[in-house]
Amino acid sequence: MADFLEIDCKLEDIIPEKTRKTRTPQFKQARTVRPAPPRYRNEISKYIILRNEELCLKCGKCVEICPQGVHVKSLGYKYFAQPHSHLCFGPVCEKKGCYCITACPQGALRIQENPMMKALGDYRWPAEMILATWKMAENGECPSEDYGYDFETGKSEGGFDRIRFKFPDRPPVELKDEEIDTSIELNRRHDGRARIRIDVPWYGGGMSFGSVSNTTQLSKARAAVAWNTFSCTGEGGFMERMRPYDDHMITQVATGLFGVREETIQRVPIVEFKYAQGAKPGLGGHLLGDKNTQAVAKMRETVIGISLFSPFPFHSVYSIEDHQKHIDWVKHINRRALISTKVSTPNDVDMVAVGSYSAGTHIIHLDGGYGGTGAAPDIAKKNIAMPIEYAIPKVHNFLMAEGAREQVTLVASGGIRNPYDVAKAIALGADGVVIGTVEMVALGCVRCNRCSAGRGCPRCIATTDKTLAAKIDLEWGAQRLINTYNAWRNEVVSILRRLGLRSVSELRGRSDLLMHLDYTNVVVEREA
Amino acid sequence: MPEKYHITTKPVPPRRPRIGKYGIVDWREDCARCHNCVKKACVYDRHRDEIKYIRDLETVDALFFDCMGCFSCVQDCTKNLLCLTINPEYEKLGNSYWTPEIILTTWAQAETAKIPVSGAGYGGKFSGYGFDSMWTDMSEIVRPTRDGIHGREYISSAVDIGHNSSFLVLNGDDVVSPLSPILSTPMPLVIDRIPDKYALPKLDAIIVETAVKTGLITLVDARKWPLAGVDADKCLPHIAFYFAAGAAMLSEEILKKTQLAEIEDDRNVKSRIRALKQIHPGIVVAVRVELTAGGMQRAIDLADEDVEVIHIVADSNGREIGSEHPMFIKDMIRKVHRSLIENGRRDDVTIIAGGGIALPEHMVKGVLCGADLVSIDLPLLVGLECHLCHQCGDSHTCPAKIQEISLSYGVGRMTNLISAWHDQLVELMGAMGMRDARRLRGDVGRAMFFEQLEEEAFGRLFGNRLQA
Ligand code: SF4
Ligand code: SF4
Ligand code: SF4
Ligand code: SF4
Ligand code: SF4
Numbered sequence: 001m002a003d004f005l006e007i008d009c010k011l012e013d014i015i016p017e018k019t020r021k022t023r024t025p026q027f028k029q030a031r032t033v034r035p036a037p038p039r040y041r042n043e044i045s046k047y048i049i050l051r052n053e054e055l056c057l058k059c060g061k062c063v064e065i066c067p068q069g070v071h072v073k074s075l076g077y078k079y080f081a082q083p084h085s086h087l088c089f090g091p092v093c094e095k096k097g098c099y100c101i102t103a104c105p106q107g108a109l110r111i112q113e114n115p116m117m118k119a120l121g122d123y124r125w126p127a128e129m130i131l132a133t134w135k136m137a138e139n140g141e142c143p144s145e146d147y148g149y150d151f152e153t154g155k156s157e158g159g160f161d162r163i164r165f166k167f168p169d170r171p172p173v174e175l176k177d178e179e180i181d182t183s184i185e186l187n188r189r190h191d192g193r194a195r196i197r198i199d200v201p202w203y204g205g206g207m208s209f210g211s212v213s214n215t216t217q218l219s220k221a222r223a224a225v226a227w228n229t230f231s232c233t234g235e236g237g238f239m240e241r242m243r244p245y246d247d248h249m250i251t252q253v254a255t256g257l258f259g260v261r262e263e264t265i266q267r268v269p270i271v272e273f274k275y276a277q278g279a280k281p282g283l284g285g286h287l288l289g290d291k292n293t294q295a296v297a298k299m300r301e302t303v304i305g306i307s308l309f310s311p312f313p314f315h316s317v318y319s320i321e322d323h324q325k326h327i328d329w330v331k332h333i334n335r336r337a338l339i340s341t342k343v344s345t346p347n348d349v350d351m352v353a354v355g356s357y358s359a360g361t362h363i364i365h366l367d368g369g370y371g372g373t374g375a376a377p378d379i380a381k382k383n384i385a386m387p388i389e390y391a392i393p394k395v396h397n398f399l400m401a402e403g404a405r406e407q408v409t410l411v412a413s414g415g416i417r418n419p420y421d422v423a424k425a426i427a428l429g430a431d432g433v434v435i436g437t438v439e440m441v442a443l444g445c446v447r448c449n450r451c452s453a454g455r456g457c458p459r460c461i462a463t464t465d466k467t468l469a470a471k472i473d474l475e476w477g478a479q480r481l482i483n484t485y486n487a488w489r490n491e492v493v494s495i496l497r498r499l500g501l502r503s504v505s506e507l508r509g510r511s512d513l514l515m516h517l518d519y520t521n522v523v524v525e526r527e528a
Numbered sequence: 529m530p531e532k533y534h535i536t537t538k539p540v541p542p543r544r545p546r547i548g549k550y551g552i553v554d555w556r557e558d559c560a561r562c563h564n565c566v567k568k569a570c571v572y573d574r575h576r577d578e579i580k581y582i583r584d585l586e587t588v589d590a591l592f593f594d595c596m597g598c599f600s601c602v603q604d605c606t607k608n609l610l611c612l613t614i615n616p617e618y619e620k621l622g623n624s625y626w627t628p629e630i631i632l633t634t635w636a637q638a639e640t641a642k643i644p645v646s647g648a649g650y651g652g653k654f655s656g657y658g659f660d661s662m663w664t665d666m667s668e669i670v671r672p673t674r675d676g677i678h679g680r681e682y683i684s685s686a687v688d689i690g691h692n693s694s695f696l697v698l699n700g701d702d703v704v705s706p707l708s709p710i711l712s713t714p715m716p717l718v719i720d721r722i723p724d725k726y727a728l729p730k731l732d733a734i735i736v737e738t739a740v741k742t743g744l745i746t747l748v749d750a751r752k753w754p755l756a757g758v759d760a761d762k763c764l765p766h767i768a769f770y771f772a773a774g775a776a777m778l779s780e781e782i783l784k785k786t787q788l789a790e791i792e793d794d795r796n797v798k799s800r801i802r803a804l805k806q807i808h809p810g811i812v813v814a815v816r817v818e819l820t821a822g823g824m825q826r827a828i829d830l831a832d833e834d835v836e837v838i839h840i841v842a843d844s845n846g847r848e849i850g851s852e853h854p855m856f857i858k859d860m861i862r863k864v865h866r867s868l869i870e871n872g873r874r875d876d877v878t879i880i881a882g883g884g885i886a887l888p889e890h891m892v893k894g895v896l897c898g899a900d901l902v903s904i905d906l907p908l909l910v911g912l913e914c915h916l917c918h919q920c921g922d923s924h925t926c927p928a929k930i931q932e933i934s935l936s937y938g939v940g941r942m943t944n945l946i947s948a949w950h951d952q953l954v955e956l957m958g959a960m961g962m963r964d965a966r967r968l969r970g971d972v973g974r975a976m977f978f979e980q981l982e983e984e985a986f987g988r989l990f991g992n993r994l995q996a
Contacts, residue, residue, distance in 0.1 A: 040603030082608055119550060119597060119612045122651030158654025275668040278649075281959060323669055347665045347976055355669065369663070372649040378633065379643065379952045381650040383889045384666050384959050386976050390985040415649075428989075437649055450596045451647020458571045458598035462647060468571060511989045519990035526988050 022263075027244035029226040029478065033140030033486050036479040039444060039472070043086035046131060046149070048114050049100070051080060055108035062100040062109060067093070071100065085114075089146040096146075123156045124370065125437070125447050129417060136487035137442035137480040142419075152420040159389035160421050162517045171500035180493045181503035184432045186270070186409050187338050187362050194269060194336050198229040198432075200489050201504045202422060205413055205436035206252050206274065206342075208234030210296040211374045211451070212440075212462045213469035214241070219477030220439055221245035226482045227489075232272060232434075238264040250340065253330065258302070265333050270363070272340040273326060275317070278367035278414035280376035281344035281385035293464045324359035331360070338362040344384075345369060345391035345414070350398035357399070357408045365434060366391050368414030373436045373462065375452030388414045389428070396429025396509055419491035429509045442484040443477055533685060533714040535742050535947035537641035540940035544913050544928060549632070550595040551615040558607050565601035565610060572596060622916045625658075625845035630886050631910055634945065638911030641944035643951050658846055658856045659890045661978035662897075666959035683957050685715040685950060685965045687901050689745075689788060689878050690812040691836040708836060709810045711745075711787040715950050716901035716965050717891060719746035719908065720882050721770060723844065726909055726920050728930060733757050734938035735908065739766040741939060742946045747790055747903075750775055753782065757935075761785065770816070771800070783808045790814040790839055793826065798833065814839045814880065819860055820849045828867045831877040839880040840864060840899075844906055846884015857884045858897050865898025865970050874970070888952035898970040911945040912938055 049070055058080070062071040068087040073080045090111065093099040101109050120127040132151030135143040143149050153161045186196040204220045211234060218241070224231040225248050232250040233242065237259015242249060246267045253260050254274040265271055297304040317323050327339050340363035341356045343349065353364045368388025369381070392412050399405040412425045413434035425433050441447070443461045450456075456463030460471040492504065501507050515521045595612070602610045621628040633644050655661045690710035697705035719739055722731055732748060732755050739746040740763055750769040754760065764785035769778060773794040783789070783804070791800050793815050801813045814837035817827045827838045840860065847854035855863075861881045868874040881894050882903035894902040910916060913928040920926065957965065960974045968974065982993060 038603075040600070042603045042605060042608040044599065044603065116599075116602070116612055119614050120599065123653050124649075124651050156652070156654040161654065276666065281666045281668075317669055320669060343668055344666060346667050347973070348667070352669055370650045370654075373647065375645050375647050376649075377643045377645050377952070377955055379887075379889050379955060380959065381646075382652060382660075383893075384664050384956065386663055386981055387654060390981045393985050393989060440648070445648070446597070446599050447648050447651060448597045448599075449646040449648045449651070450598065452645050457647075458596050458600055460571075514989070516986055516990040518994050519986060520992045520994060522991040523988070524991055 022243075023246070024243040026247050027222070027225055029222045029482070031226045031482065031486070033483050034479055036138055036476055036483055038134060038138065039476070043134075044116060044120060044127075044131065045086035045088060045114055046117060046128065046147070047088045047090040048085045048112050049083035049088055050110040050112070051083060052106075052108045052110070053079065055106045056080070056104075057106055057108075059105065061103050061105065065098050065103045066100050067096075067098050090148060092146055092148055121447055124154045124415065125417060125441070126150070126155050129154060130441055130446065133418070133438060133441045133484065134444075137484045140483035140486040142487050142491050151418050154417065159387050160415065160417075160424050163389070163424050163514050164517065165420075165423070165427075165495065165499070166513055166515050167498045168500070171498055173500040173502075175497050175500065175502060177490075177493050177497060179502060180496050181505075182489055182492055182496075184409070184504060188407050188409055189360075189362055190407075193338055193362070196269060196338060198227075200227050200229055200485060201426060201432035201492065202416070202435050202488075203229045203250070203411075203432070204231035204439060205373075205434040206232035206234035206250070206272065206277075207373055207436060207462075208252075208258075209237070209239055210234075210292065210464060213460070213464060213472070214239070215469055215472045215474050215477055216440075216443060216461050217242070218245075218474055219443065219472075219481050221248060222474075222478035223439075223481035223485055224248040226478075227485045229485075230270060235259075235274060238267065243267070252342075253326075262333055265330055265337070268334070269336065270338045270340055271330050271334060272342050272363075272365065273323075273330075273361075274342045276344035276367070276385075277342065277374075278344055278369050278371045278385070278388070280372070280374075280380040281346070281367075281369055296464055320355035320359055323356060327360045340365050340411075342367055345386045345388060347386070349386075349391050350395050353395045353408075353410075354398060354402050354404060357402075357404045361408065363409045363411060364395070366395060366410070366412045366414070366430075367434075368412065371414030371416070371437060373440055373451065388412050388416075388425070392425055392428040392430050393511065400509075419488040419495070422488065422492055423495045423507065424514065426504060426507045427510045427514050429511070431505070431508055438484065439481055442480045443472065533743065533950070535641075535943060535950060537944045537947045538940065539640050540638070540937060540944060542635065542639060542913055543932070543937065546594060547617050547621065547632070548594050548615055549618050549628075550597040551613055552595060552601065553611045553613055559609055560606050562606045564604055564606050569601040569604035571598075571600065620915070620917075622910075623845075625884065626886055626906065626910070626916050631915065633887070634907055634910040635913060637948035638913075638941040638945040641947045643948055643955065655978045658884065659858055659887075659893045662858070662893055663976045663981075664889070664892060664896065664956050664960060665974045665976060667961045683954050683963050685953055685957070686712050687716045687965050687969075688712050689718075689814075689837055689880075689901070691834075691877070692875055694875055709787075709812050711812055713745055713901065714743045715946075715953060716895050716899075716968075717744060717946070717949070718768070718880060718901060718903045719744055720841075720903040720905040721747050721749055722905050722909055725918070726906075726914070728920075729756075730931075730933065730935075730938070731909075734933070734935055734942065736763045736767060737935065737939045738908070738942040738946070739763070741943045744946065745788055750778055753778060768814070771804075777803065777807065780807045783811065786811065788812045788814065788837075790816050790837075793817050793830075797830070797835070801835070812837055814878075816841060818849055819857070819883065821851060823849070824860055824864050824867075827864050827879075828871065828873075831868055831873045832871065835877065837878040837880065839882065839903065841881075841903070842883030844883060857881060858893060861894055861897040861899050862972075869970075888949040889956065891949065892953055892956045892968070893975065895965070895968045896971055896975040900966075900969050907945060908942045911941045913941075 070084045070088045101111050117127040121130050128149040129151045132143050132149040183197050183199050184201045220231040230248050230250050235252045235254035235258055238251050249268045250270040250272050251264050251268045252272045252274050294304055339361045341361040342365040343352050345368050369385040370387050409431045411432045411434050412430040416433045416435050422433050440461050444459045445461055451462040460468040602612050618628050621631040688710050691708035696703050735746050745768050747770045748767050750771050768788035771791045773792045804813050815835050816839045817823050819840050819842045827840050830838050842857040843849050846857035878900045880901050880903050881899035885902045885904045891902045915927050
């Protein structure tokens with residue numbers, strides 16, 4: 001899996017001696033999809049089936065007709081078990097001629113939309129998108145159309161949610177799934193550093209230990225290993241226990257420099273400079289005191305229980321030249337590493353991107369304002385910096401105009417929620433994306449926004465509280481993510497197949513394949 | 529280092545039952561009394577806290593108050609009976625402009641004085657009506673000023689009110705050009721009079737006291753002076769009297785202790801300004817212009833007539849008054865600002881903009897659009913747990929029981945709210961890389977507008993935007 005290191009350069013030559021000595025055997029993780037059912041007893045369903053026991057004859061017609069096994073009466077029991085509503089397809093069964101509601105001779109069955117669908121999720125992540133992601137995490141496949149989950153778009157009424165693919169009735173070329181390539185190259189500079197290809201056009205975004213639990217971090221790392229991609233440490237330092245995943249980790253150098261050492265920089269193939277983050281553009285990281293436990297404090301070399309604020313911006317960087325100094329410094333410490341520069345999306349994001357390219361970065365990572373998983377002031381989430389949908393074409397076009405586009409990898413994050421968002425971001429001009437929230441959702445996050453509160457996440461994901469964190473099993477967590485990645489990849493392949501494209505890189509910048517529901521979609525020349 | 533603007537705050541808990549976003553409804557009567565939900569599932573013991581909280585209340589008129597909406601109890605209930613829904617009381621708060629989220633976040637800030645922080649990114653609409661169709665800029669590598677968070681101490685949120693001389697005429701060391709009076713306020717915010725329909729006698733004293741504590745200026749109707757229970761010497765520097773058309777002047781002794789006054793717009797504006805200045809030459813006089821159909825033009829004309837401060841006011845939802853297709857305050861500010869620039873008048877006049885300023889970002893955005901400062905009224909009322917239910921007048925039905933507030937509660941809550949707004953102003957300025965609020969005014973380069981971004985990013989890809 002980590003073969004890329006050996007292919008293009010000799011590992012021994014480029015890893016400093018002391019790091020070589022401490023290198024741990026790398027963890028192996030199979031890509032196999034295995035069922036990973038939800039941790040909770042009751043699943044949240046879109047529809048609810050109600051049976052009037054007084055009317056019911058126990059004739060079993062409903063059991064017979066239901067394609068989904070919603071109605072269950074075990075042998076020897078007088079009554080039915082509670083209907084397994086989470087499996088129910090709903091009224092679509094009526095069209096398909098297998099509708100229990102009308103089949104019941106007694107009219108004993110009722111179906112209704114679950115009132116909880118209104119309480120779950122938000123405009124960007126509506127309930128159906130959450131439920132669909134849970135199904136992906138459970139089975140490794142996107143839920144069948146029969147469920148009627150709209151997971152392709154949210155309800156935010158703008159950006160990705162108003163953009164659609166113009167799928168032709170028949171693809172221009174018929175391709176088999178196996179012929180379609182979803183991998184992307186991360187080093188386009190041809191500068192003698194490692195060529196790194198990841199098998200899926202995304203990698204996992206930075207979430208520090210402190211903001212999320214150990215289990216969450218390790219689950220992410222295992223999924224990255226399985227899919228030959230990357231996960232990122234975030235800014236809280238690089239735990240010893242992450243050593244077996246070094247080849248699939250990105251370590252972050254953020255403004256607080258928490259836990260950054262020469263040794264941690266030497267361990268990894270990619271080092272990311274975090275100038276800003278979309279969750280709170282223009283503000284440094286926040287880790288509220290409650291979450292700064294003993295373990296976190298040790299990692300970050302700080303005092304337990306105090307709130308940690310990373311400064312903003314880097315106080316050593318006030319120009320592209322300063323930025324270049326930073327990059328040179330890391331390139332010197334780690335001779336094989338690729339450099340990623342993570343910036344937010346200000347008005348001049350295109351200039352920043354080109355500047356960063358000229359300073360020697362391999363990957364430009366744009367983090368749009370609407371994503372993020374960590375704690376952030378509400379005022380920053382909504383108001384600062386532009387949404388990623390604007391930033392991608394802006395930067396892509398500028399890099400093209402400057403003739404730099406083919407020498408740098410552009411990745412985007414901050415609101416990539418599903419495989420359609422991945423494809424749309426790429427069609428708008430990114431090479432790939434970075435994901436975060438979806439991994440939390442796959443692990444059971446309900447987007448309650450309480451990640452920063454007290455002990456942290458009530459769903460035991462974004463927490464450093466030991467008792468809470470222990471409720472998630474690592475094998476299970478890793479499997480949920482591996483499954484989700486599988487579902488996403490399959491969907492991306494299917495999008496490419498329907499468009500007749502052989503590889504995800506052919507999709508890059510093909511905004512002609514997109515349409516926007518609020519536009520005429522007739523392009524008129526604009527003045528330069 | 530110069531003395532910093534700092535507001536001393538302390539938490540002021542609510543008097544009324546809290547209203548949370550979520551309610552748990554037990555929806556089939558088959559509970560096994562296993563307490564799985566209460567004891568195991570809820571990591572925050574919300575069910576138990578709730579029972580305790582309700583026990584301590586005099587009346588139970590609120591549902592679950594602080595459930596995090598994590599669905600754990602719902603999903604772990606032995607019999608799958610629980611249902612989590614949006615609390616109907618929550619949905620009833622405010623109105624379409626003053627949304628339940630705005631009311632709740634205002635309550636929280638008035639209680640704690642803290643900046644609201646949450647996780648999991650932004651969950652709202654892509655953009656929206658009014659102030660939601662613009663973003664503020666930030667800068668990470670190349671910054672307009674070389675200051676970051678360490679430089680926050682150096683961020684000045686102060687702005688001036690009055691006529692700024694654009695040049696000085698000197699004779700030797702003596703300034704010979706006439707200098708207009710000018711005053712400084714620690715943040716781009718003035719407290720407006722609370723609209724009459726919410727008027728409550730006590731409120732004026734509370735607001736004046738809050739102005740003193742926060743160093744701000746508040747408008748007070750001259751007809752109400754003197755206010756009961758208010759120490760005149762301490763308060764007058766923070767009061768700007770509002771003179772309705774035809775209202776009687778106040779005595780010289782009182783006026784001389786104030787720095788700013790506001791008069792209702794009418795034909796005699798000039799003579800009334802003169803009258804005020806005759807009594808107190810050091811006073812700055814603002815003219816209040818309601819943003820009706822002719823409001824914007826009137827504001828522009830007044831600037832031509834050398835009025836030093838113009839207070840433009842939209843309705844409480846930020847709309848042009850009395851129009852069928854009202855413009856929004858942000859666009860009206862921009863229009864007035866641009867016209868003043870075109871007329872070469874912008875630096876001669878201070879623009880205060882009010883109406884629809886509901887959140888701290890509205891203050892910043894209003895200033896970026898071209899106001900020197902903004903005025904607020906309703907947020908302070910909401911800070912007192914008001915629901916904006918518009919039932920004022922009938923003291924029995926006020927869900928906030930606003931008649932019962934004490935001075936210390938009222939001042940504490942309002943002060944907390946203003947302090948939280950100030951901190952958020954500094955956050956946004958820090959992100960923008962700006963260290964002086966005076967420089968924010970009209971700096972649309974530090975703002976991004978929906979229409980402009982759509983055109984830049986999508987216009988060339990998807991053609992023209994369809995009109996809604
Ligand atoms: S079909 Fe109707 S009557 Fe027959 S078992 Fe099902 S619910 Fe009962
Ligand atoms: S609606 Fe269809 S899927 Fe649902 S329970 Fe009835 S038959 Fe089964
Ligand atoms: S606290 Fe809520 S939003 Fe945050 S990770 Fe946990 S479940 Fe998700
Ligand atoms: S939804 Fe979560 S926070 Fe609310 S009561 Fe249930 S378990 Fe507790
Ligand atoms: S809550 Fe009370 S003060 Fe507020 S609008 Fe209603 S009646 Fe008036």
